[in-house]
Amino acid sequence: MMIRKIYKSSWFIKVVFVVSLFAIIFIAGLGYKHITNLSKSTDLVIHAFKVNVELEQILSYLKDAETGQRGFIITRDSSYLKPFFEGRIKVNNSFAELKYLTIDNPEQQENLKELSTLIDKRLDNLEIASNYAIKEQTDLAQFKDAFQEGKDYMNAIRSKLNYMITLESDLLKKRNEKYTSTAKITPIFLYVFILLTLVLMYAAYAKINSDIDKLKKYNQQLKVFKEATKQSEIINKHGSWRWNVEEDTFHFSDNLFRLLGEEPNSFDQSIENFMQFVHPEDVEKLSAQVEKMKEEKDLPFIVYRVIHKNGSIHYLKAYGKSTVNSEGHTQLLGTTTDITDEIDHYNTLEKRNKELELNNKELQAFNYVASHDLQEPLRKIQTFLSRLEDKEHDNLSESGKKYVERIHVAAGRMRLLIDDLLQYSRTNKSDEVLKESNINTLLEDAQQDLAEVIVSKNATITVDKIPNMKVIPFQIQQLFGNLIGNSLKYSKKDLDPVITVTYEQVSSEDDKKLSKGSFNEYHKIVISDNGIGFEQEYADKIFSLFSRLHNKDEYSGTGIGLSICRKITDNHRGFIFAKGKPNEGATFVIYLPVI
Known part of the structure; x- marks a missing residue:
């Protein structure tokens, strides 16, 4: 994983090229060193060869001098002494060359000094022996002694020359072994190093190719992005x-x-x-x-x-x-x-806001009319009906009495409708401040408002303990009152009502119904009864304004109560759902956010 990350790094190529450059320089240096070593090895061979040649030359010059001496002794011809005189000069020249060639070898320099002494003695001996040879027979003994001494000097010279030649050959052999070993290792090392460099350069080449492909892809994406940006600018x-x-x-x-x-x-x-x-x-x-x-x-x-x-x-x-x-x-x-469209929309919104303000004022005027002007003639109608029943009841025909009774019922429904409309209009105002409230107390107050009906129907209400919540108190009390009142109203005639109120806290992740909500946690309150129930297909319709599932003569009501319940839960940013089965009962589920 780490190697792959390094390979993909942008600096990988730079490092590879720098390493490759230094590798090439290093290889060139090794190659130069190798060639230099080979050149040195060649120079050493030539050097040793020259030393040995000069040493052999000295021996040859001495032999020539010795041969010339013998020819002179035998023939007494002075021309035979020419190699002797020339040999001394040639020996001196060879010595000068050998001193130069062995200047970096102290041991050979010391051997040259010893050899020089021996050669000087031998040459002097040749001269002495020649002098004895040309004299009388009386000098024959001295000649023999000088001749034998010359022979000994010559043997010593040969021995020293052989030693020096052997010493130079051994030195040459050691140096050749050293350079031969270096020559063997160097190509292998160079091969491995070149191979490694090629691998690195191939990796860099592959990375460059990969980067080029990516660059082409990015360039294409950049072109698409640039064109998309242009189109986006035009659209937006x-x-x-x-x-x-x-x-x-x-x-x-x-x-x-x-x-x-x-x-x-x-x-x-x-x-x-x-x-x-x-x-x-x-x-x-x-x-x-x-x-x-x-x-x-x-x-x-x-x-x-x-x-x-x-x-x-x-x-x-x-x-x-x-x-x-x-x-x-x-x-x-x-x-x-x-932002011309935004300005136009803002101006339109401002206009609509003003229209909405005007509508709100008209609604407030309607509330005033509904609460005062509409109720006033209704009260008069009911008052005159009462007087008519008190004073003229006996004078009315049977049909007239039925008409009066129907007027009473219609007037009562009218008053109930006006009261419910006022309640609904008041519920539309959601700007009330949420307060920390005791929900159990609000629930008890709602039951107290319905106490007369609860007693008359012999209803049983079971309530779980509910924690405090931040709510609009009077609206929540109205919510409970409407729902419990609804259960009492639609109870079965031959069965005492049983109403159950349960509570639990739920998460929006656990309940799909809350997926559209804005909170993570909700209070779940369930109110269920054993009443007449309803078909599930009407579960949403019953919350619509003026919606009724039953005949007004069979069950009283205006069709506004459950609409008010939904409006209250909306004001609290919550939800309300209904479930029912005919003749089995109804269940209302309330979700209020945990704030």
Whole structure:
């Protein structure tokens, strides 16, 4: 994993090339050293050969001198002494050459001194023996002694020369072994090193090829991204610009020209030319911001107008932020967006808000009318009906009495409808502050409001202990009252109502119904009964305003109560769901967020 990461690193190629360069230099150095060693080895062979030749030459010169002496002794011809005299000169020349050749070898230098002494003695001996040979017979004994001494000197010279030649040959052999070993190891080492270098260079080559492929891919992606950016600018109605601070030059994107109603690159890219499109009333404001931008190297959000050639006015919003590029130059990068549609939408929204405010005022007026003006004639109707029943009841026909009774029922339903509408309109106001409330107390208060019905129907209500919550108290009490009242209203005639209220805290992840919610945790309150129930297909319809599943003569009601329940849970950013089965009962599930 680590090796793969190193191979993929951008510096891998640089390291490989540096190593390869040093490897090549090192190989060249080894090659040069190897050639130098071979050259030295050759020089040593030649050197040893020269030394041995000169030593052999000295022996040859001495032999020539000795031979000349013998010829002179036998013939008494002085011409035979020529090799003797020339041999001394040649021996001296050879000695000079040998001293030069063995200057770096102290042992051979010492041997040369000893050899020089022996040769001098031998040459002197030759001269003495020659002198004895040409005298009378009386000097024959001295001649024999000198001749024998010369022979001994010659043997000593041969021995010394052989020793020196052997010494030079041994030295040459050792040096040859050393250089031969180096010559053997060096090619193997060079081969391994070259192979390693080739492997590294191949790895670098493969990496370069891979990078080139990636670069082509990235370039293609960059082209696609560039084209996508251009299309995005066109679709989103924004353009980009760049100001090179140090050079004081500008660059506009193609779509920035279009935002001005112009074709790309239709004018020189400068702030002066750009200002020609700005609305006269906004030129001063924008110019001040540009000057500030030049000083502070920043441009906050600014909105201004531009005028197209066709006379249309467009709103633009610009923003700029200074950056420093890789070369250390300061640039101001900015975007400009056409927000004309946003301004139009905002103006439309403002208009609708004013209309909504007017509607709210009208609704408030309706509430006032419903709570005062509508109830006043209703009270009068009910008052006159009471008087009519008290004073004229006996004078009314049977049909008249039925009409009066129906008027009573209609007036009661009218009053109930007005009260429910007032309750619903009040529930629409969700701006009440949430308060930490005792839910058990609110539930008890709701039951207290229904105490008369609970007793008359012999109902049993079982309630779990519920923790405190942040709610709008009177709305939650109304929620419980409506739901328990609903269970009492739709109870079976031949069966005492049994109402159960349970509680648990649930997570939005555990319940799919809460996936659209904005909270992670919810309070779950379930109210179930054993009443007449309903078909599940109507589970959502029953929360609609004025929705009724039963005949008004069979069950009283206005169809507003459950609508109020949903409005209350909406105000708390919660949910309410219903489940039912005919003749088995109904269940209402309330979810309130944990705040």
